[in-house]
Amino acid sequence: MKVSERINYIKDWIITYCNSMKNTPSTLVIGVSGGIDSSLTSTICAMTKKKIIVVSMPIRQDSKQHDLSIAHQDWLMNNFENVECRVISLDLIFKNFKETLNEFNSDRGLANSRSRLRMVTLYQIAQSQNALVVGTGNKVEDFGIGFYTKYGDGGVDISPIADCTKSQVWEMGKNLGILKEIVDAQP
Numbered sequence: 001m002k003v004s005e006r007i008n009y010i011k012d013w014i015i016t017y018c019n020s021m022k023n024t025p026s027t028l029v030i031g032v033s034g035g036i037d038s039s040l041t042s043t044i045c046a047m048t049k050k051k052i053i054v055v056s057m058p059i060r061q062d063s064k065q066h067d068l069s070i071a072h073q074d075w076l077m078n079n080f081e082n083v084e085c086r087v088i089s090l091d092l093i094f095k096n097f098k099e100t101l102n103e104f105n106s107d108r109g110l111a112n113s114r115s116r117l118r119m120v121t122l123y124q125i126a127q128s129q130n131a132l133v134v135g136t137g138n139k140v141e142d143f144g145i146g147f148y149t150k151y152g153d154g155g156v157d158i159s160p161i162a163d164c165t166k167s168q169v170w171e172m173g174k175n176l177g178i179l180k181e182i183v184d185a186q187p
Helices: 003-020 034-048 063-081 091-100 107-129 167-178
Strands: 026-032 051-056 083-087 131-132
Touching: 003 034, 003 167, 026 063, 026 107, 034 051, 034 063, 034 083, 034 167, 051 107, 063 083, 091 107, 107 131
Parallel strands: 026 051, 026 131, 051 083
Antiparallel strands: none
């Protein structure tokens, strides 16, 4: 399948899925990290012409990664009229969570809790908007080796790129003109 055909197939699948629902969702909500998976998925979602709420949710995030998520949001806003972008800092919530549970300190647990706080945030937005939460996991990382947080970034309504390999994700990103610094960034 050609790259452009794959992109259109995914876009059409999202539209068909939404239209098949009894209460057709009017909006898609997606978190962006500044990585290629979320950048590609949010771009394809924007191509559906549905309202898209794109959310950057920094929690103790590396500034370079956060800058890429903001740059991608700006790129989306400049290329699509149906995109609404938000930055919701979860630093204070995470700080309070960590302090409240300091007796149960675990670096791995706290890393997974960051993902879970982001999932809860996306669902709060989605519930207020008759929306679906869109996942950004690809075939290899999320659905091959299981590199996601249970009840966190794996907690979504749809996963449009779940059947795509990382090389296909990069190809589609380049084809769509996603920012070079995102396409070329180390995963």
